[in-house]
Amino acid sequence: MYYSGAIRTLTLLWLWLLAGTAFAHHSLLTYDPGEIVEFEGEVTNVFWRNPHVQLTVRTTDEDGGERVWTAEGSPVNAMERAGITEAVVSVGERVRVTANPSRLVEDEARLVLLTLTDGQSFVLNTEAAAALGLPAYTSQAVPAGGAAVAGAEGYPEATGIFRVWTNRDRHWVARDVREWWARTHPLTESAQAMLDAWDPVADDPARQCIPAGMPEAMLMPFPIEFVDQGDILVLNIEEWDNSRTIHLNADPDADMPPSRLGYSVGRWEGDTLIVETSRIDYPYFNDQGIPQSEALAMVERFTLSENGTKLDWTATVTDPETFTEPIIMPEFHWDWIPGQEIKPYNCVVAE
Numbered sequence: 001m002y003y004s005g006a007i008r009t010l011t012l013l014w015l016w017l018l019a020g021t022a023f024a025h026h027s028l029l030t031y032d033p034g035e036i037v038e039f040e041g042e043v044t045n046v047f048w049r050n051p052h053v054q055l056t057v058r059t060t061d062e063d064g065g066e067r068v069w070t071a072e073g074s075p076v077n078a079m080e081r082a083g084i085t086e087a088v089v090s091v092g093e094r095v096r097v098t099a100n101p102s103r104l105v106e107d108e109a110r111l112v113l114l115t116l117t118d119g120q121s122f123v124l125n126t127e128a129a130a131a132l133g134l135p136a137y138t139s140q141a142v143p144a145g146g147a148a149v150a151g152a153e154g155y156p157e158a159t160g161i162f163r164v165w166t167n168r169d170r171h172w173v174a175r176d177v178r179e180w181w182a183r184t185h186p187l188t189e190s191a192q193a194m195l196d197a198w199d200p201v202a203d204d205p206a207r208q209c210i211p212a213g214m215p216e217a218m219l220m221p222f223p224i225e226f227v228d229q230g231d232i233l234v235l236n237i238e239e240w241d242n243s244r245t246i247h248l249n250a251d252p253d254a255d256m257p258p259s260r261l262g263y264s265v266g267r268w269e270g271d272t273l274i275v276e277t278s279r280i281d282y283p284y285f286n287d288q289g290i291p292q293s294e295a296l297a298m299v300e301r302f303t304l305s306e307n308g309t310k311l312d313w314t315a316t317v318t319d320p321e322t323f324t325e326p327i328i329m330p331e332f333h334w335d336w337i338p339g340q341e342i343k344p345y346n347c348v349v350a351e
Contacts, residue, residue, distance in 0.1 A: 030102055030103055030104050030105075030200050030201070031100040031101065031102055031103065031109065031110040032100055032101055032102075032103050033100055035100060035101050036098060036099070036100065036112070037097075037098075037099055037100075037101045037109055038096065038097065038098050038099075039057065039059045039067075039069060039096070039097055040059065040094065040095070040096045040097070041057045041058050041059035041060065041069070041094065041095070041097075042057065042058050042092065042093070042094055042095075043055055043056065043057055043089060043090065043091055043092065043093050043094075043095055044056045044057070044058050044068070044091060045091060046086065046089060046090070046091060047348075048076060048086040049076060049346065049347065049348035050075050050076050050077070050239075050345050050346060050347045050348070051075055051206050051209070051347050052072050052073055052074060052075055053072070053073035053074060053075070053076060053079060054070055054071065054072050054073065055070075055071045055073070055089065055095070055097075055111075055114075056068060056069070056070055056071075057069045057071055057095060057097060067107060068107060069097070069107050069108070069109060070105075070107065070108045070109070071097050071099055071108075071109055071110075071111050071114075072108070072109070072110050072111060073111045073114075073124050074124055075222075075239075076346075077222065077238065077343050077345070078221075078222075080343075084122065088116070088122075089114070089116060093116065093117055094117055095114060095115060095116060095117070096114075096115040097109070097111065097113070097114060097115075098111075098112045098113035098114075098115075099111050099112050099113075100112060104200065104201050105201065111124040112124060158308055158336065158338075159228075160271070160304060160308075161226045161273060161302060161304055161311060162226045162227060162228045163225065163226070163336060164223050164224070164225045164336075164340045164341055164342060165223060165224050165225070165226075165311050165334030165335065165336055166223050166334055166335050166336070166337045166340050167220070167221045167222060167223065167224070167332070167333075167334050167335075185323055185324075185325065185327050186323070186324045186325070187290070187322060187323060187324070188320075188321060188322060188323065188324060190321070191290070191291050191321070191322040191323070194289075194291040195289050195290055195291065198288075198289030198291075200288070200289065203289065204287065204289075205284065205287075206287060206347075207349070208349060209347035209348065209349050211240035211241070211242055211260065211347075212239070212240055212242070212282075212287070213260035213261060213262075213280060213281070213282025213284075214244075214260070214261050214262045214277055214280045214282065214298065215277075215280075215285065215296075215298050215315065215317060215329070216282070216284060216285065216286050216287055217237055217239075217240065217242050217244070217261060218237070218300070218313070218315070219286065220237065220238075220239040220240075222237065222238035222239040223238045223334075223340055223341070223342055223343075224236065224237050224238070224334060224342075225342050231247070231248050231249065231250075232245055232246065232247060232248065233245075233246040233248065233266060233273075234246075236342050238342045238343055238345060239345055240345055240347065241344065241345045241346075242261065244261050244264060245261075245264065246264045246265070246266040246273075246275055247263075247264065247265050247266065248265075248266050248267065248268075249267065250265045251265075252265045252276055252278070256279055257279070258279040258280065258281035258294055259279065259280070259281055260280070260281060260282050261277075261280070261282075262277040262278060262279050262280035262281075262298075263277065263278055263279040264276070264277040265277075271303060271304040272301055272302065272303040272304075273301070273302040273303075274299065274300070274301055275299070275300040275301075275302070276297070276298070276299050276300075277297070277298045277299075277300070278296070278297045278298070279294065280292070280294065280296050280298075281294060285317075285319075285322065290322070291322055292319055292322050293319055293321035293322055295319055295320060295321050296317060296318070296319035296322070297317070297318050297319070298315055298316070298317045298318075299315065299316050300313065300314070300315040301313070301314045301315070308336065309335060309336045310333055310334070310335055310336070311333060311334045311335075311336070312331065312332075312333045313331065313332055313333060313334070314329065314331045315329040316328055316329065317329065
């Protein structure tokens with residue numbers, strides 16, 4: 001078989017783990033990281049769209065019985081930045097799939113390793129790949145950690161925070177998000193009841209291509225871009241094609257209607273941009289069903305590093321209707337990598 005022997009090419013699409021604990025991206029927690037399924041078959045459909053690439057693979061057992069699997073990969077933009085395009089796998093090709101099975105949907109799995117007929121193998125989940133003893137290295141086109149950029153001087157595109165920033169931290173992962181929240185940030189009784197009633201298949205907005213609202217909109221492993229428009233700063237976020245407006249020196253108590261991304265007022269303290277956001281009309285605090293109310297208020301701090309190559313983010317959230325105490329969000333950062341740009345997200349609901 002062409003699958004035997006040494007793996008010729010391993011491509012690491014994603015850094016899954018961030019130091020510390022927090023959330024998962026889209027429906028990743030619906031897959032069981034402790035279980036592995038392997039199957040071989042013919043690709044009958046390639047869904048090359050966000051929020052995640054999907055392959056449909058038809059398998060045949062020894063008795064001639066057929067089974068059709070849905071294998072979910074990474075978002076399109078992440079795959080393309082890793083040098084993997086739609087042409088890598090085609091309808092009609094035979095593949096071998098190593099994957100984490102869904103806890104909720106029969107014959108659905110999250111890709112760990114995809115092996116093609118020419119012997120190339122692509123690692124799409126580093127944590128699970130490490131458990132299998134597979135070597136892990138990255139072929140991403142951008143330098144890891146931005147280390148190749150010594151400083152911002154000499155680059156005309158670098159003006160303070162006003163440029164494209166690439167997130168090097170994986171969207172936070174906790175295998176049991178409910179247990180983590182109960183241990184670290186207790187919910188109110190009403191919020192806990194809403195979380196218990198949440199259906200990750202029927203209620204997940206990402207599965208319906210509904211753009212994320214605040215604060216979830218900021219918790220994505222995709223590039224962001226600050227644009228200076230004088231008294232207004234625009235923060236473009238690649239995932240969901242979100243665009244936030246930050247009003248400088250504005251009245252935080254202005255009579256503004258609630259919206260999905262809320263009303264944001266910013267001010268400068270040295271190289272740190274402080275943004276206060278309220279009036280958020282979005283039902284979920286994160287993508288695992290934790291609710292929120294319109295009473296939620298958020299304070300973010302964006303701090304530029306001394307050499308101008310790193311942008312740190314911290315945030316505190318209060319919502320007395322949801323949380324019994326303020327929420328200190330885990331810290332993460334973006335790196336400046338010259339030449340990066342915001343790509344269209346173009347989410348499409350899979351049929």
